[in-house]
Amino acid sequence: MASEQDIYEEHVLDHYEDPYHRGPLNGATHAHEADNPLCGDQIHIDLKLTPDGKVVDAWFDGEGCVISQASASMLVETIEGKTLEELQQFSAQNMLALFGPKLTPNRQKCCLLSWRVLQSAIHSPLNPSDDELGGPSFSGPSLGEES
């Protein structure tokens, strides 16, 4: 039973059933969406950034397993108020730590989907001229078959 209790902790299930900022964000300045075709997990993230690059508002939407959805909820909750620099320094390891329960490699992919979407979203202004940051370039554990 160890593994089950490990990953479906109360706070994970709470985020799954009662997610933080799930839905579209009116007035978003940045957004990105991706899926993990191999599981069917899907995550969309909307961000509102200030001109100097602070996250005013962050929302997500999506479909998929508990891990992918609960982790997305935790992520958008945690990044509000952060600066772009802070987001860029927020590594895959930080994401896994934020989630909490230890995940096997296959489930890490579920957890890191929202993190990948976020890293792309900050480079994906809805008004393209806003992008002064260049293409996405993040590192982290290999994501296998995912794009």
Added chain:
Amino acid sequence: MASEQDIYEEHVLDHYEDPYHRGPLNGATHAHEADNPLCGDQIHIDLKLTPDGKVVDAWFDGEGCVISQASASMLVETIEGKTLEELQQFSAQNMLALFGPKLTPNRQKCCLLSWRVLQSAIHSPLNPSDDELGGPSFSGPSLGEES
């Protein structure tokens, strides 16, 4: 030592060193040549058949291992005087029996090379109009990579 003594019997070595009818046959009516590219064994057989299909004379030439050369010598020696029908009935099993010592599958290929050449030679008149027998069709153990 069993296997060595088994296959290099005295009569085999005798045929190898002092082959029967090794060389070209003037006045041959039928001939064929083939090799086993995987070993480098090569056998050429010349036959003189009477109009009613009896072997008057049979000669071979070639290069290769003891088994391939000694068995060819035994074969041409044994077929003289035989009719076409008798040759066609002379199976791969008969050939292996003629050779004598029991061979492993890989060495059987060496032994059967001359037999295959013979079966083709009887369908390969040097004056093509002599051929009233149709294409070669012989059966026997699979010869693996050989043609």
Added chain:
Amino acid sequence: MPTLTHCRDDFPILQRSVADGIPLAFLDNAASTQRPQSVINAITDCYERYYANVHRGIHTLSEESTTRYEKSRTSLARFVNAEHDHEIIYTAGATAAINTVARSWGNENVTANDTILLTIAEHHANIVPWQQLAASVGCRIEFLPLQDDFNIETDAVRSALERFQPKMFAFTAASNVLGTTFPVTEWTRLAHEHGSTVLIDAAQSAPHQVMDVQAWNADFVVFSGHKVCGPNGIGVLYGKEKLLEAMPPFLGGGGMIRRVTTDGFEPAELPDKFEAGTPPIVEAIALESAVEYVTAIGLDEIEKHEQRLATHADTGLRQIEGLRMIGPETRDRNGIVSFVLNHAHSHDVAHALDASGIAVRAGHHCTMPLHRALGTSATTRASFYFYNTMDEADRLIAAVAEVQKKFAPTGRKRQPRSSG
């Protein structure tokens, strides 16, 4: 009711328990099966006693390995009831076997005006190689759709054959998701009547049903060793002698040639022509042990036993509210049961079942087009083999019911985030 439970003792891995001492219920057999001691012993025996590279080696070990390697081919020819031993080609797996046909037969026979007919239920292994062929020669690919009841009627096959006049009809003998088997002989006969060549993906039938490629009259049949209690790293391509002989070789290298010069090469005869490089020698020898093992139990017995288990599981699972069974109510069925729960994603289901010692698979099972047609991106699949028991089927039903309850909404409230 007769059971095959005694077979469990032959499988070392089935004696293991998972976390906290829960006995393992291995229900992931459609992905890969486990091995009896006799197959494992065949491997160690070869490596420990007589291994050497095969072909043309004339020392004792090589003669022995060669003899055993070719004896395996003879046994496999008997297992599928091929006419000739050399119609059995060893490949790296079912996937490699289909690729061999798609490239070698395909490039030779398929042109831009031709159509390849598949079913929507195919495994990616029987889709992607044809899509690669299409990308190269420009042919069309058509998919037989699934009916609402998850079946594909023979009438639909007939009209598709009529309409598309395909050059190749490639289909699975048994679906790795739906739990259905298809009438192989009938479909093959129809395809031949319409002038189509037939490839049968027997990856999911070879382990479970008697195979008779001559009765099927199939042109090509493929399957994998690891799904029939055999080792990893080997599969079988059966092809009719005439077809294989007319095909150019696929992979190039040692063993598949008669002669090589600086100007080019002449291919070897069958079966060598399609076995480039050092073949999976030990794997072939162990595969022979595997088919001997399942043959000794009896494939008819195996099939019946699995049907009993799967039918029981199917019936039990359908009682769970919010569970959608992915497969027909009545069917020519095999040992596969797939489903979705309204309250839990298949990954969470598999994860939770694992905690109960039950190994199932979650995802698209390499059938994305099928899943898209079914309107879902992932299913949970339990797949039985002869060594599974009624008790394991019951454990599955109970555990799924519990999972469905566990992930049902209960009015939870997220705690406000603690700062940091």
Added chain:
Amino acid sequence: MPTLTHCRDDFPILQRSVADGIPLAFLDNAASTQRPQSVINAITDCYERYYANVHRGIHTLSEESTTRYEKSRTSLARFVNAEHDHEIIYTAGATAAINTVARSWGNENVTANDTILLTIAEHHANIVPWQQLAASVGCRIEFLPLQDDFNIETDAVRSALERFQPKMFAFTAASNVLGTTFPVTEWTRLAHEHGSTVLIDAAQSAPHQVMDVQAWNADFVVFSGHKVCGPNGIGVLYGKEKLLEAMPPFLGGGGMIRRVTTDGFEPAELPDKFEAGTPPIVEAIALESAVEYVTAIGLDEIEKHEQRLATHADTGLRQIEGLRMIGPETRDRNGIVSFVLNHAHSHDVAHALDASGIAVRAGHHCTMPLHRALGTSATTRASFYFYNTMDEADRLIAAVAEVQKKFAPTGRKRQPRSSG
């Protein structure tokens, strides 16, 4: 003089004797090596304790198998000193690996005006796939010839590169016949200076010499597991990330896709893109054990030991009258010694040596163009590995001398045929 004789105890098969209790002297290692107990144990351990199909399985066994499979890749990346783990692609063998490059990279990059440069010493595995490419795209193939002293000087390489401006220079790091090794880093540097891509066939070097693909700066490197104490059925394709990423997939099927629809597919990322179908899971895990085993002994030690044995055998054999050594007198040598006798065909030599318990190989060793250039159709080859001994080298020399005598003409006379 240090020996590695203690290693013999690790190899169950080396304890065996052949007919009549003669201890086995296994000198056919260039064809395939034997396995230490640790590699055999890695196989049985996987099958008996934790085997399941890898990738996306989220039950305990699949997680464990996946972790072990990918850990193997990491170890192999370290073994060859690759920059990234995903530059290591598992294939069915060296042959399959070269075919992957010839088809996937070749079809994308080589046109009718291009030249592929090989050496005449290549194994068929590094000739035929390029000939198949040539048949498909119309490119030319050029062969670097052998000098009279059996070597290929770097100057000859340089001028061939200059003259042919090849698109690809594919060569073996160590000849499987001549007993020579080639200066890999230097040839690669020269090829790159001339704009050529480089594939190194390391099938005969990986088992015997330290490998450093980054120091070599090779674009592609291939080798087989079964020649480095690993299992059958697996090989390695190393490729530079940039090159592999730019190449289309080769085989199609499960695992190598990101997404499949009825309209087509998107390939997965590295390394999955080139690993279609169920991979050789157990083989990969056992291969890791194998490279750990040889690394623990030390490849430098292994190489030195083999050189000692081969040099000793070479010197001894050259004393035999009528023996022609196929290989340079002084050379950067590996553990291979090939020769022909004027009185005995290589098949008879191998056969007779077998009767003395000595396993050698006879034939063209999948190098027909080389043999034609050498003016012979078959050679006898003894190939040493670290577990061989000086005593075995001495037995070889004595037995060959005896064979040469045995088949020398003695004035025999055939008995007239007894009738019947």
